[in-house]
Amino acid sequence: MTSPYRIAVFASGQGSNFQSLVDSAHNGRLGAEIALLVCNKPQAPVVERARKAGIDCFLFEPKAYASRGDYEREIAAELAERGIDLIVLAGYMLLLTPVLVDLYAGRMINIHPSLLPSFPGINAIGQALNYGVKVTGVTVHLVDGGMDSGAVIAQQVVHIDDDDNIHSLEDKIHRAEQELYPRVVSWFANGCVHVEGRRITVKHD
Template identity: 70%
Template sequence: MAKPYRVAVFASGQGSNFQTLVDASKAGWLGADIVLLVCDKPQAPVVERARKAGVECFLFDPKAYGRREDYEQEITAELNKQQIDLIVLAGYMRLLTSVLVEPYAGRMINIHPSLLPAFPGKNAIGQAWEYGVKVTGATVHLVDGGMDTGAIVAQAAVEITEGDIIESVEEKIHAAERDLYPKVVSWFAHDLVHVEGRKVRILSKPEA
């Protein structure tokens, strides 16, 4: 019998995407177990969500370390101990170094609130709003160590209409994220993601 597909979620804030993944896992269709939360803010609401869900937490204070690489070595050791198959970044607000990125190349994903390569980096929704685009959205991409530069796995478009305000656009994008992210994680869990350079193909799921 194959071992369960094990996922670690990295988050720093409210944890709405974390909760969506936990709910999908418990509903039985994700094909993966959410077994670890990694959080750099021990007081963040996502930590309480994890505890209520029975998900183990690895909490740390970056200020207690001299370098990013120091705490990332501890995180990597914990990931190895937990036999993590996939890292899912869900509002984790820290840049990553090669200590984490290299061992998990092709097995670490992030979700970004724009249609990359447009509007990378911080305040992507605000950037799109100020630019006046008519369509924005959400992107799930592989993490390669750059700022939202990894190969694109999936995208969901969100239309900006005349009646929208920036808060309504934010809610539409967050809803798109909550729909898209569990689907992508399930593709990884079912070994449907095939990467060739910057091209990512999603294979057809075999019939049960």
């Protein structure tokens, strides 16, 4: 019997995308076990979501460490002990160093609320709305250490209507994220993702 595909979710806030992954795991659509939540804010609501779901947590406060590398080495040890196959960033509000990025090259993904390479960085939803584009969306990409610069795995378009405001557009974006992210994780769990440089293909059996 093969071991289950194991993921660790890194999150810092409310945990809505974390919850969508949990729900997909429970209904059998994720194809993976969420083995660990890594969170740098022990009081964040995502921690309670993990506890309700029976998921182990690695909680830490960055200020307790001398450097980012120090706490990332501790995280890396936790990941190795649990046999983590994929790191899934879901609102993790810390910059990552090569300690983790290099260790999990090709096995660390993030979701961004725009159609990259348009509107990288913070406030991507507001950037798109203020620019006046007619479509935006969400992008799941590999993490390469740059600012939203990793190779694109999947994108989902979100249309901006004339009467949209920041709140309505955020709602649309969040719904798209919660639909796309579990699907992409399932592709990894099923061995469907193939990486050749910046070109990523998804090949289903």
